[in-house]
Amino acid sequence: MDNAAHANTAQPAERTCPHCGQPIAVKDILCPYCQTIVIAAPEWKPPPVDRTGTSRESRRNRAWIGWGLLAANLSAAVLIGLTLLVSASHTAASSDAGGVLVSSDFVLVPFVMGLVSAFFWKSLTLTTMEYFLYSLLNSACGIVCGGLFMGEGVICLLIVSPLLIAFVFSGALTGRWLFRFNSNRLNFSLIPLALALLTADVLSPHHYENAITDTVVIHAPPALVWSHLAAVPLIPERPNYWLFRLGLPYPTNATVTGQGVGATRQCVFSRHCVFQEKIVAWDPGRRLTFDVTAQPRDPEILGHARVRRGQFLLRDNHDGTTTLIGTSWYELYVYPSWYYDLWASSIARQVHLRVMDHIKTLSEASTRG
Numbered sequence: 001m002d003n004a005a006h007a008n009t010a011q012p013a014e015r016t017c018p019h020c021g022q023p024i025a026v027k028d029i030l031c032p033y034c035q036t037i038v039i040a041a042p043e044w045k046p047p048p049v050d051r052t053g054t055s056r057e058s059r060r061n062r063a064w065i066g067w068g069l070l071a072a073n074l075s076a077a078v079l080i081g082l083t084l085l086v087s088a089s090h091t092a093a094s095s096d097a098g099g100v101l102v103s104s105d106f107v108l109v110p111f112v113m114g115l116v117s118a119f120f121w122k123s124l125t126l127t128t129m130e131y132f133l134y135s136l137l138n139s140a141c142g143i144v145c146g147g148l149f150m151g152e153g154v155i156c157l158l159i160v161s162p163l164l165i166a167f168v169f170s171g172a173l174t175g176r177w178l179f180r181f182n183s184n185r186l187n188f189s190l191i192p193l194a195l196a197l198l199t200a201d202v203l204s205p206h207h208y209e210n211a212i213t214d215t216v217v218i219h220a221p222p223a224l225v226w227s228h229l230a231a232v233p234l235i236p237e238r239p240n241y242w243l244f245r246l247g248l249p250y251p252t253n254a255t256v257t258g259q260g261v262g263a264t265r266q267c268v269f270s271r272h273c274v275f276q277e278k279i280v281a282w283d284p285g286r287r288l289t290f291d292v293t294a295q296p297r298d299p300e301i302l303g304h305a306r307v308r309r310g311q312f313l314l315r316d317n318h319d320g321t322t323t324l325i326g327t328s329w330y331e332l333y334v335y336p337s338w339y340y341d342l343w344a345s346s347i348a349r350q351v352h353l354r355v356m357d358h359i360k361t362l363s364e365a366s367t368r369g
Contacts, residue, residue, distance in 0.1 A: 117175070135165065211329045221320065249271045264278060278293050306331045
């Protein structure tokens, strides 16, 4: 009797819906959601599933997404290889040309990556958000490859990532719209167009220079400020700039050997980076100008920019204060310049202010002492 009562109160066994994999009772064939679909469309049949409850359609979709990511990064490798090959063969006589990374490397190539991915995903019903998330994954693969095969530093990869993500996503959205027309002639015409744009960009002249100037008012006379200018004592404070905190080399001190024009100066940065400088203008209490004769072979700096000259001007305000004006001249070897100069100018400014604020602290402390 007790066994019969226990059997009546036992919970029925469960199995899974052959379509969506949701738990259902033994007496049911489909879950309530799939039953609704069958009532609305009697001709509908659940797609076959494997033992894990994953439909063949889901596996096929994941495969197309993976192929899209793989093909996009392979196409990027081919295009960048062509860029380097054309650049090397055309500008072998130029000493700086080998380090130039043209706009196509950061605009056209990621845009093509998005187009190639969209070609493989054209049969999938992906939302715009899914396109964005897969574009992020696509960009991440490109960034990792850049670090592994091109020797780029972490900070460089961080700087390039917004540009890369933006154009990969733009290319994917353009491809989603373009491949709806299902025109093979239109699709294949994109290949020579991309190659023509890349070649034209590589063969175009590339030269970009800029100068950044910053000023600091110091409550000390010019002669006292000058005493801390050529040879800058060690800066004990930790940097505040976020890129410096992430590992970008930052100035720590400067030494000078000799005095006057022709003297050598070393501007020491973190990570054992040293800028070798030669003084070309020495006017005590007024001006110190130096040319950079060699810069460190750091992966965050090498091949991307070159600092040409630096200068400090001292202006006597005739009220016991001095205006210190620091200027740096530099060249960029990465394009588009409108994007990378935003970063270069910000970094140069932070270098200026770290050194000039330290000189200000030392000079004003000497005045009070």
